[in-house]
Amino acid sequence: MDDVCRLGRAFEYYDILTSVKYNRNVEAGRNLYYEWKHCDSxxxxxxxxxxxxxxxYLKHFDEEYDNLFFNLLVMFPDFKLRLKQDKKTHNAELTAEIKSVFDIAWYTFARMVADVAPPADVDPDYEFSQGSILTCMACREYFVRHSSHQRYCSNPNYQATRNNCKAMAYYKRKKASTE
Structure with a gap:
């Protein structure tokens, strides 16, 4: 039960921080604290x-936001990472070592927080400029991913390769489902 409470508290705190910071929802911040029979916020x-x-409220919240966000980050447990080879691309990948459902939940939550972490400089185009850096499966060049499903860069020369792979995967799935 303690693991559920720690994860729930961290997620709730993250949700409230983003709600107050980006939606200017002061009521969410005021209503954060509660007491429950299993755990308190x-x-x-x-x-x-x-x-x-x-x-x-918002003025003081904005002044302390970096410290508040740091309080969230220290709530995360440490993750053990190791290198493994991807069977599809044969590239080395850094992956988290998972031993429980809570490790999966914390790791997923950490990736979510890291992917939408506030920028160092406030940029009006922030939501379009942020993403993970990956290697294109067609040309092996680095690119910034804009979607969690994106595996190919946006270079038009490699869109045909992406479309062919997509069509082949669809054909294989359809063939497997009819057998």
């Missing part, structure tokens, strides 16, 4: 309750 935002005015 964390009191990270409790000292902001002294600000009854929403603008003042």
């Amino acid at each position: 964390l009191a990270f935002l409790e000292h902001f309750l002294q600000y009854s005015d929403d603008e003042e």
Whole structure:
């Protein structure tokens, strides 16, 4: 039960931080703390309750946001990583060593937080410029991924390769389902 509480608290805290920071939802921050018979929430935002005015609340929240976000990051457990070879691409990949369902949940949550972590400089095109760096499966060049399913760069010369692989995979799936 302790693992569920720790994960739930961290996710709830992340959700509240993003809600207050990006949606300016002050009520979410004010209602974060609660007590439950199995576990209590964390009191990270409790000292902001002294600000009854929403603008003042947001001003102080924005000033302390980096520290609040750091409080979230230290809640994550350490992950053991190892190199493995991808059977499809034959490239070496860095993967997390998973021993329980909670490891999967924490790792997935960590990837989510890292993928949408706030930029160092506030950039109006941030949501379009952020992503993971991958190697294109066609040309082996590095590119910034814009979707969790993207495996090929956006170079038009390699779109035909991507489309052919996609069609071949569809054909194999369809053939396997009819057999």
